[in-house]
Amino acid sequence: MTERPADRARGERVVRRALRALRHLRVLRVFRVLRDDLWTTAAEPPPHTARPRWLDWLPAIAVVVVVLAGLLLAGSANEYAFDYHMGTRPGLLLAALQSAALVAALFRPVPAWWGATLVMPVVAWYARGEADVDALYPWTGTGLTAQAGVLFLLALRVRPRITLETLLISAATGLGCGLLQAGRPGGHFAVTVLAVAALAGAALRGRQVARTELAAQQELTAEERTRRTVLQERTRIARELHDVVAHHMSVVSIQAQVAPHLVDRPSPELTENLAGIRANAVDALAELRRVLGLLRAEDTAGGAPDDGTRHAPQPGLDLLDELLGKVRGTGLAVTAVTTGERRPLPPGVELSAYRIVQESLSNVLRHAPGARARVELGYHPSGLTVRVRNTRPEGAVPAAGAPGSRTASGAGSRTGSRTASPPGSRTASPPDTGHGLLGMRERTAMLGGELATGPTPDGGWEVTAVLPTTPPAEDAT
Template identity: 50%
Template sequence: MSRVGRVTRRGMRQTARGRVERALGVLHDDLWTWRPDPLPPSVWLRWFPHGIVCLAALGVLLGDAAQLGENGGVDPGFAFVIALAQAGAMVLALWRPVAAWWLSMAGMLVGAFAVRAEMVAGGDKFTWPWTAAGLIAHLFVLLLLALRVRTRVSLEALALTALTTYLVQGVVGASNFEPTGMLAVILFTVAVVLGTALRGRREARSELAQQTSLTAEERARRTLLEERSRIARELHDVVAHHMSVISIQAQVAPLLVENPPDELKENLAGIRQNALEALTELRRVLGVLRSEHPDVLEESDGGDPLPHAPQPTLDRLDALVENTRAAGLTVTTQASGTRRPLPPGVELSAYRIVQEALSNVLRHAPGATARVHLTHLPIGLRVEVSNTRPKRAPAPSQGAGHGLLGMRERVAMLDGSLTAHALPGGGYQVAAFLPADAAGPAVAADPAGTDDLSAHHIPEDDTR
């Protein structure tokens, strides 16, 4: 044989040896373990499956001890130990399925060889190597194993079980025994296939629930970002107006003073320049926020887009209420306290809260009547929108929108408070307090502890 041929054969043997070593390593990692993997309680039956396994284990203990001791000729004490191992494997499989499989296999082997040593000379037919009780016990063990471990591990355990059964029955053998190997392997295969299918179904349902949760979180996050973007677009118009006034005043101020000093002109020019730069930055940011709808800055009270319309204030509240009444909702308004000048952001937020609350009543409480109450306080404005019990069921919601989420964002921005809860008579109330001296955006949770949108009975919905 040439040198090249010897080298090639040596390389093939090394490759085959490496594959065998890797396969044995995988088997060792999968099956030589004591790790716990408890069977969780059933969704509907709770601990009922665990009780069934324990009762079956008691039956296996009594049946296997009697069959090995009385029919198999094994010493009663030794037969009880073997039966205890088989029954104990069933209970152990509820917590440590791989270790239980080893215990069940050991019980089968010890019992099979003990019976063969006692009955090989003759006697009645005896089921071998699997007794009836031992076969039932191993069925439970393989089923619980397939429910808890990966499919590969289940198939490995099934293959080793079939191989061991073949070696004991086919190689060792006993002529006067009734073989049960073929029946056992078929039943074990059915148990593994069933357990694997149930495990796959459970994992699919778990993944579906997880994906549904992630989808809901992503939808809520996207809704939050959309609402913050909308608020930013609205506040830009308010801030831009004031910055424009500052720029014009700084430009006109030197003309109102006779012979103004150069220092005053320089300072006013600096103020005007800073105002213009601030306006430029605001327009740049707004261009990003409005990239999807560059021509739409505001919507009318009826929901139609109005390009370049001014942001609404409480002066337009009557028009909003009239439009809502025209849509079929009975609305009453009430105001108390002395009205004082409020920052534009506060008036805009109050208007939007009323708009969104009334829209939620239209969508989710058909046939109800609504009441809007504005309370002007020295320190701010309190807005209350309540409705009576709906007279008919609402139409199905089309998913998460902006209603309560938008209210929460506006109130948090002004460092105010918001409550939204059901009323005793079946109605609902949204109440917000907006401080008049709000310093600006605030990163704060809802002070009233009601910012958990999942607890509101009015779904988040788009109110535009």
Template identity: 45%
Template sequence: MNETTQSQDALRSEARIAHGALHRLRQDLFVDAFAFRPLPPLEDAKISRWVPWLPERLRRWARWLPHLTVGFFSVLVFLAGLADSGPGSLQGLLAAGFAVLVAAAPLLTLFRPVGAYWLSLFAAVVGGFTDVAFSPSASVFGNSAFPTLLAVMVLVVLRTRPRLAVEMWLVTFGVAGALTVLIGGDSGDLPPVAVFCGAVLIAAAAVRAWREERRQVVETQSATQEERTRRTLLEERALIARELHDVVAHHMSVIAIQAEAAPYRVKDTPPELATSFATIRENAVAALAELRRILGVVRSADPDAFAESDPEAPQPTLSSLDSLLDSVRSAGLVVEAVVTGSPRPLPQGVELSAYRIVQEGLSNALRHSPGAEARVEISYVLGGLGVRIVNGAPSRLAKPSPGAGHGVLGMRERVQMLGGEMTAEPTEDGGFEVAAFIPVANTAGQTKTGGNRS
């Protein structure tokens, strides 16, 4: 009983496999066989990679190289067919018509690949039947239409999917075997021709599969790069959120303390004024609590991601620039700093962002341009602050960097957050330049004379 059940299950499994194979064969070769699927021109990136020496004018025409190649092959097939026809006779006209039929199939692969296969198979059947009808000892593969059929099958496999190689091979040699039996032709060359065509189609399917795999790898790499950029951007925003929290929290704490102490500085404070100060303090304390809560959400995935050696230390400003310059000089970078304009008090967020931009720019110069000299320019101008970091070409080969390669992205995020503009691009001498402008409203304050910082 068990053996009978197992046998029935095996038969059902085989039937399902056969049904699935027939269904795929029907979907691939019969459903919408003549659907319009034009071959797109080559991408400019591929042309630049394959023939970088080609002039720009010719690259526009090089995009159509596959179409021109197939068209040239069709012309050769047509001319070869005309060479076998005699001029002026009925047989010559029929031969010329047959040459047009055979030559049209390769050209059709550019627009309707599966339909081109059926057209080429029909031409091969007509040619084989005609040859055997006039010469019973002839082979169905002896006419010129069969090599063209093989070329068409290769083109179809390269244009569609690898499994069509097996499906077209089965249909082609099934039809060839049936035609040989019906007209009584010579079947001695059928097995070797089938093996040869199978090898050619397997090679074409392997090339198609390799191209598809490579395309998927490129897409995966692009998606990975986009995800890495997105993650780096989120990390940079989280870092900015923490730094701005420290800045805003300081000011809100001052507001709360001042509001709490104000009633005690006035004798006989009116109840309305005391209530107003109490409301100000309550709102400041509530704002501090909300800031801490938001920061906790931002840093909840990794609480120590942005922890520093001294978390209680104040955030750096442009007044700390000298210590930064001393640090990078001790690391081997020759750097000059120039301050132009009249330095004035700036919002702490602007000072912090400008410091971080200079820090990242000098770090990039150390990392990517070893042996080069750098220059930092801080410009206090009307309506804002200008920051420029430029370095020369490296004097030696840079070592592989462990960084994520998104320092410029972080700088740009800081500048955009403050409504500014930034450019980051290579210089003509092989160096790199980062220039940013951060708008700042004019504020009254003490001024100092600008000049060179050594």
């Protein structure tokens, strides 16, 4: 079947209409973007840095800009009035508008740019046939300085796309005014100056945006590192406590197995109950061993070093003297004081107390060279108080993070801060990573106790943990 010429022509007309409509939509989209970008008074706040820099000295910059605007006002008015033959009043009015735009760019950069840019067609209209089209036309030297200042301040506070749009419109306005005046574009040098000003402002803004994003990323990284450290400490604590619980379940199982043989002719009910106790203990022990295997497998997969203690019995306060002896062997002077009636405590309390003393003394060795340490154990009816205090370091203190914080962890979840230290003193500080403090805080919170860390008045450091012997009460649900 042959296509008729009329149908072919009709199809071509439809295609042409569709293409025109598509181009029309694209043009509308461009104008819509320009309207959203340039028909607004909104702008980002001036760039801010953590340390005082010239960008933060906004009041001083405002004074400088106002003074500069006053100087430009006088120069532009003179050039417009005599070089462009516009007369005194029109020249003064246009110069005042340009100078006001420079000041307004500190607060509303986009409207200020509009005001400075609209001066150019007015200048070209007034000066038509009277002024020479040169490298600056339609700007004067002072007018170009004001326009460049407006573009620079605008580029500091808007997106790069808006900066590019304003630069192109400014350049097109200047070149177009020269084309209408003498049939050839002028303002070549002026366009270069405007481009440099816009590029400088955009570069400073981009640098500050990059620094802000980097700081935010570093903060997120630090938070993630802290979260992972807390999880690692909790895993370690859980592994240690599972060891303790598994030991007790093993004892229960053995005692339930032996108990029937300690009674002459035990009743069937007693034998059955003891067998049930042993069966439940064996099942619980199997589950605990499965959890322990999982925790240790996670440690191995995570690259945790095997220091020989992974499968060792968990220490208690009966091994504290041995720990203090090892610390004294490193050259640290340590004294130990015990108050109250010494008695056996729950394994979890003794394990946490041992680890808190161990970590505190490790911190003294790392961060307070030449100091003396004192370990105090205070037994009281409701629990145990552990206090490790060291004197002011006599050697050079290694670089560390900010002084630690006083934190109370437990049921009340009370938190405060104590970071003041005597001026000029060499105050011992905790590890910069805070891993040791996190571990102590987690152990104390697990028992429902309180932990306080912070500098002492004499320039030393003190760690105090209150560990209750009764488990924290469960919240009512």
